Amino acid sequence: MTDQYILALDQGTTSSRAVLFNVNGKIVGTAQREFGQHYPEAGWVEHDAMEIWAGQRAVMTEVLARSKVKHEQVTAIGITNQRETTVIWDAISGEPIHNAIVWQCRRTSKQCQQLKQQGLEEYIQQTTGLVIDPYFSATKIAWLLEHVEGARERAERGELRFGTIDCWLLWNLTEGRVHATDHTNAARTMLYDIHNRCWDVKLLEALDIPASLLPQVKPSQSLFGHAQLGPTQVPIAGMAGDQQAALFGQQCIRPGMAKNTYGTGCFLLMHTGTKPVASTHGLITTLACSDKNETPYALEGSVFMGGACIQWLRDELGLIRDASETQAMAESVEDNGGAYLVPAFTGLGAPYWDPDARGALVGLTRGCNRNHIARAALEAIAYQSHDLLDAMQQDAQMTLTELKVDGGAVANDFLMQFQADISATPVTRPSNNETTAAGAAYLAGLQVGFWPNREALAGLNPPQQQFLPKMDSDQQQQLQQGWQQAVGQCRHHR
Numbered sequence: 001m002t003d004q005y006i007l008a009l010d011q012g013t014t015s016s017r018a019v020l021f022n023v024n025g026k027i028v029g030t031a032q033r034e035f036g037q038h039y040p041e042a043g044w045v046e047h048d049a050m051e052i053w054a055g056q057r058a059v060m061t062e063v064l065a066r067s068k069v070k071h072e073q074v075t076a077i078g079i080t081n082q083r084e085t086t087v088i089w090d091a092i093s094g095e096p097i098h099n100a101i102v103w104q105c106r107r108t109s110k111q112c113q114q115l116k117q118q119g120l121e122e123y124i125q126q127t128t129g130l131v132i133d134p135y136f137s138a139t140k141i142a143w144l145l146e147h148v149e150g151a152r153e154r155a156e157r158g159e160l161r162f163g164t165i166d167c168w169l170l171w172n173l174t175e176g177r178v179h180a181t182d183h184t185n186a187a188r189t190m191l192y193d194i195h196n197r198c199w200d201v202k203l204l205e206a207l208d209i210p211a212s213l214l215p216q217v218k219p220s221q222s223l224f225g226h227a228q229l230g231p232t233q234v235p236i237a238g239m240a241g242d243q244q245a246a247l248f249g250q251q252c253i254r255p256g257m258a259k260n261t262y263g264t265g266c267f268l269l270m271h272t273g274t275k276p277v278a279s280t281h282g283l284i285t286t287l288a289c290s291d292k293n294e295t296p297y298a299l300e301g302s303v304f305m306g307g308a309c310i311q312w313l314r315d316e317l318g319l320i321r322d323a324s325e326t327q328a329m330a331e332s333v334e335d336n337g338g339a340y341l342v343p344a345f346t347g348l349g350a351p352y353w354d355p356d357a358r359g360a361l362v363g364l365t366r367g368c369n370r371n372h373i374a375r376a377a378l379e380a381i382a383y384q385s386h387d388l389l390d391a392m393q394q395d396a397q398m399t400l401t402e403l404k405v406d407g408g409a410v411a412n413d414f415l416m417q418f419q420a421d422i423s424a425t426p427v428t429r430p431s432n433n434e435t436t437a438a439g440a441a442y443l444a445g446l447q448v449g450f451w452p453n454r455e456a457l458a459g460l461n462p463p464q465q466q467f468l469p470k471m472d473s474d475q476q477q478q479l480q481q482g483w484q485q486a487v488g489q490c491r492h493h494r
């Protein structure tokens with residue numbers, strides 16, 4: 001196995017990447033390409049699905065060439081993807097009927113309102129584990145069928161196919177045009193019954209979506225098809241949405257294990273075992289990576305403005321030139337000086353769900369300077385993550401013994417230490433931050449026997465550093481109170 005590799009295709013919101021892993025779980029090559037973001041109207045976000053496919057194919061070729069790895073040295077491919085983003089295409093020509101509607105797109109708020117008026121809120125939560133929101137694929141599909149000329153008739157004649165990005169890539173990678181997705185991606189459509197593991201007929205009827213559009217749903221770790229790499233047929237043996245792939249890549253495979261990804265936003269997921277946990281604190285219930293024996297559940301919460309707070313300091317306030325400067329700035333002051341930033345720029349998500357809240361910087365005194373503001377921005381990322389962690393621990397009725405972390409902003413030691421302090425939980429940063437790609441690689445590698453079993457994965461990505469809580473509980477409570485007060489000041493503004 002020493003000269004064999006697993007190729008992970010990581011198709012994210014802003015770029016397509018290809019990452020090669022060896023049997024020791026080490027990365028031997030990466031290639032990355034950004035693609036266009038389209039904003040046809042305020043609050044609308046689209047991607048060109050053809051550009052995504054072309055970019056993904058290009059990075060796949062590039063990583064092999066750069067690493068001098070031959071096609072036949074690729075044992076298997078794993079795919080991981082931005083979730084919920086919706087593509088509909090023609091089953092014969094493979095042409096998308098419209099740009100992909102991206103998970104961030106808010107165009108279907110009205111359709112969501114209608115679903116609520118139809119009294120479907122509770123049913124949707126119980127069946128799909130989700131809250132009604134434009135974030136998920138269902139209303140995006142309905143929008144495309146309603147607004148693209150001829151789409152409804154073509155869908156009813158069985159001529160169209162729907163897929164999230166994993167499914168779209170799989171279709172294009174396989175000669176036989178395999179139309180399939182995995183449990184984790186299906187769970188994000190708001191059409192999938194996560195308990196009985198089937199598409200939900202009542203929801204398809206409520207949204208007028210023909211079942212012929214939908215892909216077959218398989219375990220995340222399974223044989224999906226074969227990709228033609230040069231003369232070689234390579235098995236595509238794992239697929240999962242990126243946040244669940246990161247959960248798996250972080251080896252959170254037992255109940256109570258959790259990871260938080262600190263990117264533009266933050267995504268916190270906790271494995272809750274084979275019994276679903278319904279949230280009473282505004283979190284969602286979703287499926288974690290599955291295999292033929294087990295389909296585990298996870299609780300999930302997301303923070304809209306994570307690393308984006310730091311981009312705001314850079315791009316809107318002009319306070320910094322580079323995100324990495326914030327660490328020294330935050331460390332240069334003794335405390336936050338009473339300042340709290342609540343980055344409710346687009347409202348507040350879980351556990352508050354207040355779309356009308358607006359951002360605020362509160363508690364300023366004459367002594368506050370740019371360092372206090374940078375510190376308040378970093379602390380805000382941790383407070384928001386803590387709110388989710390707190391909700392999760394209450395929902396799951398368990399106390400976390402460790403939070404595993406990944407994503408671009410975990411480079412910031414101040415943020416990591418503050419997270420450990422404010423959440424009174426050890427925070428573990430792995431040596432390899434590419435946990436999403438690793439998750440997809442692990443799924444594919446396990447399926448084809450590249451790694452014999454999950455135990456063999458245990459030492460592949462050891463911790464690089466652990467941040468232990470050091471703050472005393474009085475200070476922790478005082479700071480949390482300050483944050484809660486600041487949040488209260490931001491609610492319900494129009």
Ligand SMILES: Nc1ncnc2c1ncn2[C@@H]1O[C@H](COP(=O)(O)OP(=O)(O)O)[C@@H](O)[C@H]1O
Nearest residue numbers: 263264307308310311323324407408409411412
């Ligand atoms: N040293 C740092 N300190 C704080 N934030 C950082 C640092 N480095 C990167 N970031 C933030 O992390 C985000 C990028 O992380 P990444 O995982 O690449 O995000 P995404 O996958 O969402 O594009 C940016 O929002 C950036 O502001």
Ligand SMILES: O=P(O)(O)OC[C@H](O)CO
Nearest residue numbers: 012013082083103242243
């Ligand atoms: O592509 P990312 O890393 O921004 O992740 C996006 C999420 O999957 C959306 O649910």
